[in-house]
Amino acid sequence: MAQTTRETTALQHDLVRALQEPGTWTWAYVDASGNREDPRRIAALQRRSVSDGLKEQGGSARAIEVIEEELVEQPGAPAPVARYVLVRDDELVLSEVLPGHLRGQESIGTGAVPDLLPLLAHRPFDLPFLVAVVGREGGGFRGYRLGHAPSGDPEDEQRIQGRTDTLHYAKAGTGWKQPHWQAHTEEIWKQTAGEVAAALEETVRATSPRLIVIAGDIRARELLRGELSSSTRSLVTEVAVDPRADDASEKALVQHVNLALARVLASRRHDVQDLIRTHEGRGDNESVSGIGAVVSALQQAQAAVVALDAGALGDRTLYALDAAPWVATAPEQAAGAGVLGQVPAVCALVRAIVLTDAELVLVNAASLPSGAAATALLRWPVGPAVPA
Template identity: 90%
Template structure:
């Protein structure tokens, strides 16, 4: 049987808890990049546009004020960057800076169910990673998580200072003295690399990163790699820059990290799509395709991973419920639970995915079995069909 490791949701537990209680939600997901001509004026116009849109949709005056106040604050992160603000019953629930370009269109609205898709598009699952910088004098690393702004304090940061009594190999002279000092210096570098590697191995043990990016001096990188275990080495990708050198090197490191993270996400998406095709071909009842079957699986908390093409859902709607099973295709499917209302299918599905602790993978419908806009890998098999 094909297997997949289900990833952990990247949403905060308090947000998941807040979603379980009925209320009126108001949200704004906008581009907050400051690398534009006259950024203050454009930011003010953006806030006015958001406020007007929310007022037209019937948002309360207080909710609009809360969102405006959050959008005034500068993100403090290099462009491109987005901002997501979420309010429930006039109280701020979430205000997040999301590094990177907008994932899809801006979203501004109010209703019984929030649009969580932008947040999960930036943070599809909990993906910790480490950025390591090494040199002849020592090294260090910082721990981050996908979709979290790097301007804040990193989740883990360590620095190892090596011996500095002999850092440079002798380039002139001859005889035993030159050889002696070269060997002595190499031993210092190797010892320092071993200390950095030991700290890094401990961080890998405690944080379980999916990616380790190593930058810095080429010889220091070689020595560090030689000190790492095979399991840790498999997570490493190297970038041939020293980010301390200049702004261009720092930018090159950021770009390398972005590309490396994109490869991890693409690999995850490919794995899920491959498993869905495998189960579909086998007919082993370990996956379902189509909105109706996926809703059925979510109602039973049976869906482990939901692959979704938000654009392919179009204007379809589903019914959001006040309690489990959280979502229904029709009011009579609610099982006696209060129906909050008929909402966009993407909002209802994403909310149910979060509340049943499933994983969301955003895909193109063309890659899914039968071209369905939604498919799911199941926690347990669907039972055999009941004879008519």
Template identity: 55%
Template sequence: MTDTGMRDAVAPVLRGGRPSTWAYRDVSADRDDPRGWAESTATATIDELVARGAPEADAEAIADELIEPPGVAAPVSRYVLVQDGEVVVSEVLPGPAKASDRIGHGLVPDVLPLVAHRPLDLTFLVVEVGRDGGGFRVYRFGHGEVQSEQQLQGRTDTLHKIRGGGWAHKRMQSHTEELWRQNVGELGAAIDATVRRTSAGLVVVAGDIRARQLLELELSEETRAMLSVVPSDTRAPDAADDALVSQVEVALARIVAQRVHDSLDLLRARLGRGDGTAVDRLGEVVTALASAQVDTLLLDPDAFDDRTLLALGDVPWVASAPEGALDAEVLGELPAASALARAALLTDARVVLASAGSLPGDGGIGALLRWPVGPPTPGGGGGGGGDAG
């Protein structure tokens, strides 16, 4: 589920080897004095980072990023990572904060906030349609900026149906309806082409009710299957943005919830079969990650507040004790959830964040495996080895 673009961007710094300085902050501008608040936050961040051993150049580079207007409506957070005074990652993260503010300096950065804000790699379209055409914007889940935009203006002559009778009435009504169809047909073709090109997984449509109906008829079966309709005309002069924003947020939340639900169902089914293709104890998960055996890691970060794991500079990337490091350099101790997520990202595993109450067992963790663990060892408690966690 994890955003693959995000994973590719942070993988080089996750491997360690060069000191990094990072910060995750709520930068929402819905405050009485947003500029003054941003400046005070930036100053406080510099002081905190320097106190933690970060170079002043790193701290100032992060502060410069934090003070920049995010360009996205509140709530919004920002994640910034700097090495040797140069900004390596600076991401605007729309939506409510997923964790308390975090800062740090060391060989291994904490990217769990990025994982939380971008739980899946999903492209989606937001469409507003009228009888004269319309347009759409393309977004990626968890990214504030518009990826691309397209507007289409159709024919506007005789767009309004004629009231009253007369010999030409039926003909004119039919002509008007055909104009509407042509206009939304062009828009529908552009939407279908964009869905195919971007592998989009959601299309939210708002606008004039009749135009919405006509557009749905023009869309391909593939696009209709991912359609979410806003039951209001957001292009009307007195329309508010709230309905469209709310519908997009609800539709995205529904997709995330469904994919989490599906992953949990599969985890329970595999554990129930007992075929060795899933594990749900911390030690088993660490062992599987160290073998690049994990396909999907499911965890609740809050379940590991008091646990740490070793972050390694090479394969196997994570260990619960120095003897598990093999020949890899031990870069340091990390909070367990961050160390687990790091190892998952470095081995191309998906990361699914779920509540401990929804996960099987009482450990707040589980993993779907790429191949089964071996048979239980004599006298052991099950396959996979490792600390029972």
């Protein structure tokens, strides 16, 4: 059986609870980058475009007003950055700043089922990571989750202040005490690095991050790495900047973090594709391919991971349901649940993925053995085929 693990964040728990109640959803997913010429004017025009588009689709005046109010707020993160706002029955459910370029096209709409693909495209699974900045006088680190920029509000922050009585090597030619003071200074730096490392190790045990980014003074980074356990060092990537120095250095840190996260996501996608190839090659019934088979797995909460090519779904539609099994290919599959409507397949599938606590991995269908637009790795295998 395919072994997969996934910790659901508090945000996702809130979203699941909201999705379990029927209502009218209104949403907007737009580029919120501020590095454009005359950004205030462009942002105002964008809000007007969003409002006009939602009015044309029949969005309520209050829901549109709520979205406008959220889009007025500055994202507080360096470009590129996107914004996703979700409203149900005129009440705000989510307002998220999503670092990075848009994942696909902008999306605005209103209806019985929201378009959650942009949100999950930025945050396909729970990925905690740490960003540490160290110097010879001490250091600190912050904990984040995928989709939150290093310049945003951290989930956890710790700072370690080391001794500052001797921070620099003595200059050449300062007398017979020079070697003694150099050794003394090095010992202080090492002691400080050990304190930072101890706090970092404790946080690693508590949060199980997938990535640790270390920035700051080159010697302080070297000492910190030396104090870390081998398992923690395997998570580390270094960036040769000190974000405390200037805006350019902070931007360089953000770019490095984004690239490192992209590598983690690419590695996860590669692992999922390898698992799919393995199970399909074995024919061990631990994966299924095709829209119908994936819908059936989601109906039973059997899908652990769904590999999806959203573009390959085209204009395909599915039925969204107001209770479990949440999604169906035809009304007669509703199993007693109410039919919310016939909606784009990508919206119905992503909603069911969230509601059944599965993991979404976006892929190119051509990279999968079956070439299907949707494939699922299962929590338990399907039974053997019934003989004719």
